[in-house]
Amino acid sequence: MKRVLEGSHSVAEAVRLAKVEVISAYPITPQTHIVERLSDFCADGSLSARYLRVESEHSALAALIGASSAGARSFTATSSQGLALMHELLHWASGARLPIVLAEVNRALAPGWNIWADQTDSLSQRDTGWIQLYCETGQEVLDTTLQAFRLAEHVSLPAMVVLDAFFLSHTYEPVDVPGQREVDRFLPAFNPRFRLNTETPCAFNQLAPPDVYMEMRRSIQDAMEEALAGFSQMEEEFSGIFGRRYGAVEPVECEDAEIILVTSGTITSTSRQLVKELRSRGERVGILKIKLFRPFPAEIIRQCLKKARKVAIIDRNCSFGAGGIFAQEVKAALCDLAERPVVFSFIAGLGGRDVTVADLENIYTQVRNQEVPQRESIWAGLHPVPAPELNR
């Protein structure tokens, strides 16, 4: 049924349809609407989950680690500082192979205080062993949340559904909310491979000396590879039921493109507008939207980009001292190609700064007019900085 939903509420609807059994959360803007709506669902009986109020994000995830170990389908949501506070337990959840799903609303990290869109929070957790799925629209948010449970439970790894603060979390869009029967078909009840059981007591996650630890880590890497291989198959099933698919990456007009913009999240939508305009003027330009960041679909990306002359990667994030994080990953994927496009790395839209069609056109023009990038990362749309006031 088509409904007009806020992005946050699309997540909540998906969690309800997924029949999550345990929710544990601590409020933080811009995530709060998700768990607020879920608490409504729990209160009005439309979702019969155990809803735990905890004193921090660290505890929120710790509680879910317990719940998931006991075999319950578990969900939480957070942003920015909250995700940073979870860091230790992000590793624990993946190491314990618990398919927890977390909705992460991308928000800038402080200081200075900033509640607006920025991907550095989730991307700085890229090495924690979590599947990461970046979304562009309200519909994609709902669908991806359902997919995340399916994928996570398939490979016994936790998954993060990532959406931009406000541009997505607080924007109302028409969304097709599927029926419960269809969702049940796609996502049956969680059937854990192991669970806490007082009938057969055992120790979980005890000491792992050097002779086994490495194999356990390899098992996580293998599971990530299986997640990558299983993604398209999972989407096949999904589209069979719901008629929608997104792809680990989505190439837009890439076939004959000389210049390809590599994007993620809502900047993709703005880029679609630009590409439409440029194409009407005869420019050979395309977009490669990256949805699946972990596991990283390097091979597909290589295939999509190898024929282009230039690639411009737009990062709403920065790894200080290195540059845009998507850019690093894409460059690493391309370096195996004998002939590869020239890669331009742009940092744009940090801390919720709007990235408009004009901004993107500016980037496109720079790329078109230069044979090689002037810098490792080019910061788009910087304002002049006033003289320091610190010592006044």
Add this chain to the structure above:
Amino acid sequence: MKNSTPPFVAHSFRTTEGNKTGSWRFLRPRYDEKTAPCAAACPAGEDIARIEMLTSQGLFKEAWETILMENPLPAVCGRVCLRPCESRCNRREFDEAIAIRAIERFLADTASRDELKPSLERFASRKQRIAVVGAGPSGLAAAFFLSRLGYGCDLFESAPEPGGVLRYGIPSYRLPAAILAAEIEQVAGSGFRLYCEKPVTKALFEQIGNDYDAVFLGCGRSRSVGLLIEGEEPGEVEDGFEFLRRINRGESPAFSNAQVAIIGGGNTAVDAARTVLRLGGKPVLIYRRRREDMPAFEEEISMALEEGVRLLELWTPLRMERKEGRYLLTLQQMRAFDTAPGQKSRVEPAEPRSTMELSVIHILKAVGLEAAEEWQNPPENSEKILRLSDSVLVRSPSIVIHGGDLASRIRSVSHAVASGKEAAIALDILFQKGPDEVLPGLESCRVGNGPALSLEMYMRGPRCARNPHVVVFDEINRDHFQFAARLVQPRLLAEERSRGFAEIDLRISAGLAMKEAERCFNCGLCNQCDNCRLYCPDLAVVRQTDSSARSIDYDYCKGCGICVVECPRNAMSLEKESAPRAQR
């Protein structure tokens, strides 16, 4: 989707029970109940922390019996005790002391209302018989404790009704006669025989000394101290205590709005003034020192002033004259010096001299009492006397033990109870073990090494296992307590009070009593809060299946000490392991 590879994770189905982590321990926690400061301060040595614990659990009969173990007069002490317990309550340093006295009264009143019969431990019958002279608080206590120790007791009282100072010296608005009578009836249930209107003269005293194996003398003070005012004929000015006795016997003189002077600053003076007020007079209380030097309870003084008693502090009577059926009292103003805080000041006539005149219809003096007859006083220096804390033991020519107000360190009801208990225990030791064992025997049953004695400890009850260490405020883990206001004692309004002799302090409900008792830290006592078990990281605290007690499984206890720190009330101790542990 095709099947994925099973995860390789750290799971073990082997038990960890073989890993006896107790071998790592070099500190050893143990349950170690200690002494609460209130109990150590209580002259009767009541197990107050336990009484509050039982009250908070709604176990009112058990709480009442716990009082009776040490004090036969909770309905009395619950009303008129000077509350040394509350002034030592550790909770005072947190917010406010527990209203221990109000809870004691509640328990006694509840037991009386429900006509409960206590089941108290007692020793088998002894062959010795003991006479008790005076049915005041010390005599009643002595007879009660002696009966429980197995002795046959006869109690002789000169007045028509038992109670002594409680019956005749305290106005009924503080201690109603019916309450006292019911309590004495309950005390008499311990088995002694009571003979009223049986005054013991010196000759009779000497006779019963021969007839009985021992005599307890608890005569108290009833004769006014002389101190004539200039112009006073001997016997002309009535003593305050005598006045109260008259009223308590049923007299009701009318003062028809005339001024009455009361000279003195103790509880008797204040009681006499408030009684005059209730009989329609206008009392003027005259005290030679400052108000803060008055020995009367501060609360009683402020209630008296509220009711309309006029207080003249730093005035002393110089002379009195008779004038047209009234008295003209000349007062001299005094000046206080040596006014160190917390100490009674000294006074001298103010300079320049200043006097005032007061026309009164009646004068009452309440400046002190002494023994009615000289032989009632404990001997000062004679052979074979043993001076104890609140009694004096004389073994020749016959065994006499002096107790009560004439032998106690402090004159109060609870000290009288302490005196009766000390005498009973001392006599039992004397009879069972001989004179040399009296002092060491008394030492073995002191509460927290203080002066107070415990009958439960003397009878080798569970209280003996307590550590005598008195818990101080810093040993309480305050993280486990929340601020809570102290019970406000409901009272009659000042207007209602001055109209008659109805009891001023009103009853409190069971709910209020439980709520107040819940505030108690239960210093040094395990109240089954279960913190030790909940906080133990090694599951080494084992709870009995009926959850009545816990023990430590030393096979697995690593000695981290968390249980001891998280015990809110210092009922545990952490000690060095005595012997070096076997190396693994």
